[in-house]
Amino acid sequence: MIEIRIHGRGGQGGVVASEILAKAFFKEGKYIQAFPHFGVERRGAPVAAFVRVGEPGSLFVRTNIYEPDHIIVLDPTLLTAVNVMEGLKPGGWIVVNTPQDPEELVKEVGIPPMYKVATVDATAIALKHRLGSKMSPIVNTAILGAFSRAFGAPSLENLLAAIREEAPVKPEENAAAAKEAYESTKILIPQEV
Amino acid sequence: MKLIEKSQYTVLKGNYAVAHGVRLARVEVISAYPITPQTTIAEKLADMTATGELKARFITVESEHSAISAVIASSLAGARSFTATASQGLALMHEMLHWATGARAPVVMVNVNRALAPSWNIWTEQTDSLAQRDTGWIQIYNESNQEVLDTTILAFKIAERVYLPTMVVLDAFILSHTSEPVEIYPQELVDEFLPPYEHPNAINFDDPRAIGAFARPEYYMEFRYNIQKAHEEALRVFKEETELFADMFGRKYDTVEEFMLDDADYVLVLAGSTATTAKYAVAQLRERGEKVGIMRIKLFRPFPVEDVRRVLSGRKKVAVIDRNVSFGHSGIFYMETRAAMYGAKDRPPIFGYVAGLGGRDVRPQDIIDIYEDMKRREEPENIIWKGVRV
Structure with missing residues (x-):
């Protein structure tokens, strides 16, 4: 069972991202679970959503995720605002929406060398594809393109199919944003991992 | 091609699984008032009726009291009727x-378990539905979104065979707002x-009659006796219909679910979605060589006394884990389980645990702690609080 935690701010589409990601894994024959942090959401406040992925027929649990295998961060300001790396297992991916290169990000935020880092400028990509507004771009589909590239699953094909089915609006623009993010993701795998 | 092969596998939240169950049951009248975490059921059904995907009348009301009143009336008028609420x-x-119940209206309701206020809390707890124990409703608890969809369909079949209202229960957020794979069956199946719902004494303006009539002491008790008989019949009907359902849809449900119980000396008893986490914990305990299994209670009313006795008799010890509490006594499934076991042969000691109130997470380690504590x-003690800070 793989556990993924998605960090965003209320209104950024973190919950929808969890549902799209789960559906893309489901298309690959996996058993999945996607759920929001069960709380009262406020626009702009830090929020989290969760995805579990496992083999069909394997035993799952119905709890929050405390020790994720990987994390996805929709807003780079969260890296210093909340402890997004809390409980993250060694060797896990940290996929971040930022214009910075992974090397710069690691240095600036102080990401320990036991984690793999992928960055993508999901905000610029979202704006280019007219997703959301300049004040509040919808980056959830673009960042999933980066996750697919970094983690190697779900495949871009299944991700794009899930986006087309699940995106509340502009399915083609969202799919195009994910594809562009997939192609422009920058990756850092420290030697220790 | 068999009809079942036309099923669609998709990913659904528990509340949308409810809505699809209601759609497939061809419900004719819906009335509901929004309340977290039930709201998306009402929204989805309003959407389905607006688009014509579901040919039903959605009656908007100003309160839950009016919602249930409306569907009792429409049920008595001969229309398959549904409502949903929480807490x-x-x-x-x-x-x-x-x-x-008294009017014998086979309404189906979904209740999304949510803790009662104050203190205000929107998260899961079973006390809201269990507090309605003595209203005469059939009550069925569920562990997964698939089971929620299946049970919504089953509920109409059972309710309409015995003329008793039926409540389908799922946990707030843990099922209602969690997406997971669900098989949606073809309508023809x-x-x-x-079959379509028919009420033998449906309201008929050409042949008017009184409903909810006055019953003096010389009659009232017979009506109550008939409701009890209907519940006894409901237990048989539940068995029949779950078997037919298994034949047609390939999923077998029973009054209680048995998990890793062969050769088990110790049994954990619980209901609802906490069972998923408990199964995960029990599988770990089994790997360590512990002889432990789970009995998950699905049918709460009528209470499956015989099945509970069959499963629990002869075990060394039993722990009931309740996500609910009856203040002044204990957890409610504990109380019911103990009552059922009184007078049974080879009755094991039964320990009562209360955990996870107001949505507090129940993790695999909590289940393992409870097992080891037992x-x-x-x-035995009536009420052992798991994880409470005192």
């Missing part, structure tokens, strides 16, 4: 829950399982 909303319906204890 405070269910509490507000209380008066009319008795009314639905559900139509084969669930093993250590000699004398």
